Amino acid sequence: MTPLEQTHGLSDRARDIARRVESFVRDTVVPYERDPRQDAHGPAEALVAELREQARAAGLMTPHIGADGSHLTHREMTAVLIRSGLSTLGPVALNTAAPDEGNMFLLGRVGSDELKARFLAPLVAGDKRSAFFMTEPAADGGAGSDPSMMQTTCRPDGNHWVIDGRKAYITGAQGAGVGIVMAKADEGACMFLVDLPDPAIRIERVLDTLDGSMPGGHAVVRIDGLRVPASQMLGEAGEGFKYAQVRLAPARLTHCMRWLGACLRAQEIATDYTCRRHAFGKPLIEHEGVGFMLAENRIDLMQAELMTYWCADVLDRGDRGTTESSMAKVAVSEALMRVADKCVQVMGGQGVTADTPVERVFREIRAFRIYDGPTEVHKWSLGRKIQRDWSKRA
Template identity: 70%
Template sequence: MAATADGLAMAQKVETFVREVVAPFEKDPRCGEHGPADDLVQEMRALARAAGVLTPHILANGHHRPHQDVAVILRASGLSPLGPLAVNVAAPDEGNMYLLGKMASDEQKARFLEPLVSGRARSAFFMTEPASEGGAGSDPSMMLTTAVMDGNHWVINGRKAFITGLDGAGVGIIMAKTDAGATMFLVELPMEGIRIERVLDTIDSSMPGGHAVVSLENVRVPADQILGASGDGFKLAQVRLAPARLTHCMRWWGAAARAHEIASEYAVRRHAFGKQLIDHEGVGFMLAENMIDLKQAELMIDWCAAVLDTGVLGTQESSIAKVAVSEALYRVADRCVQVMGGTGVSRDTIVEQVFREIRAFRIYDGPTEVHKWSLAKAIKRETAKRIAN
């Protein structure tokens, strides 16, 4: 199986739009340290809507495209760090749309999903907690945020950290611990009791609203705003996280490919020691290694997308993809900076930002080491079983 003709056609439309319309906004002063301003996001989305490329991973009938189509579309969107935002396939919104599309009731879809699909609102996913307090990070079982029933409402208390896009978001999914276990709650934002303590200064700058530390103080959520049932939180998290790891890989593949294009053009135009820079073996070989890493990452993404479309993508496969692709794309971005020398660490091109964003990607949605540890545990179990038999 492969991407459909319709999916490939949409990917081409997205690529043309991102290269010709979105890329010029990369120098816009509204791109700040904590991400692009919301008025810039809405301006780009209006252009995407007019071009017929807004929310391209969702079909007109509301169904999610096959992930093999999503792979080519999101890779095209990632050719600019602003591309996923402009066409409405950025994290965390894309992952939240997928989760709500799969698990929300019809009433919840109308209230919480429709504003996201239409591009009118952004969203936030409240799971990670401050490490200094021993809260949930890569291990969600350590969750400290609580939800207690009071009449027909749940009352949520706790603190969250690294909540991407909260500043300016209109929809939130809060993960908290009830007597039944981890549970997800849907809320409209801003909301009484949810307070941004500060927006962290981080290495990346592509996501509007940045990454916030948040206090939840007696947040009252009506009982009908539970997603699924009380205690379903970990199960629902897996519905969201495995595909979200893969779509992260798709978007950042596009960014790395763009950086490679820029570095290759630089190496052909720049001369040193009597010849084109690319003709120096050290430079030419780095670009050749980029080509290899990009192709291997593309094949890994496409393989996982095909598996996901069968409905059997497991945590092992998504962990393998997350590690392999994030590490490969980081090597690509790092080589691009090195090939371009001083220009590579300047903001004269987008390469410097791509390097910063992909460095952060090695941590987000689970650091490389956590995924390797999980895979090592699986190897231990499977090997012990084989020995026993």
């Protein structure tokens, strides 16, 4: 049984959505992979709009959120988002991509009715993209993997708050219509919703990065005197980290889902290549050095899928899943890196060209090992938890 055949524990509705998403990505999205409206900073806005029109026509825009605002379970989302990731353009077309998917989840959980109507509705409709402004430049001593180092400040001014600071690696900031900005006040971290563009938020530059599948790329941003009505703060002053935690574990896991789909596709392409390509009198796959790598990939893919479903079940039980999502993020990202690397290797010279998506998947997965916390930070955090648990028993 291959991972894409597994739909255990799903409602009939979720199975149907997953089936339709897979067909849509394979039949409609994949032909766009060679579309010239893409560069190192991601697909152009015109390409995004065209893909989303196709998704709307298929009745698959934001397939994990119902018309009544209800969410699929995390287990059901796993089946759907894996399939959306079969093309690197799939999540963009279907509106299941980061950071929008995580931002929609957060606003759906903690936003007031007024904030949902103003900021969430256009995101769910796919009419706007969003950006999450948390990470800061290392040169400024700002927040990276340690959010407590945040340097961006906010201060009350009448019925507004004024925000100043710099942010870095802000995915999709260029072209976004909605921003979630984190800053620190005397009370602690705060989180604000803002309309974009805003003259007080200036993109200094869009970084040239290894990956290139996300619209708008990753930007360095300066915030000078941004005035935000107090009504656009999520919760109360000092509760920013609390709300960041709501988003944290599910967002880690949906990264795993999407990139698992990408690596399943890379494995398909590498398998097809090695079964058709002959060398030394037989198909490449019959050489143990090649066949063994694809066998190891099959094992890694199955383990990654099972780890993702396991963590999804933890979240569906209502647990925060902080530890479990750290474990899944490490295990899945490292396994998928091995898979992507072997797919490139067994395809030889063809594997390092852009003639197939395998080369792009390799680059995207390498960046995934950094997204939402590098492997080493998660291991360090898990090590500390192991020590704390021991202390409680000692």
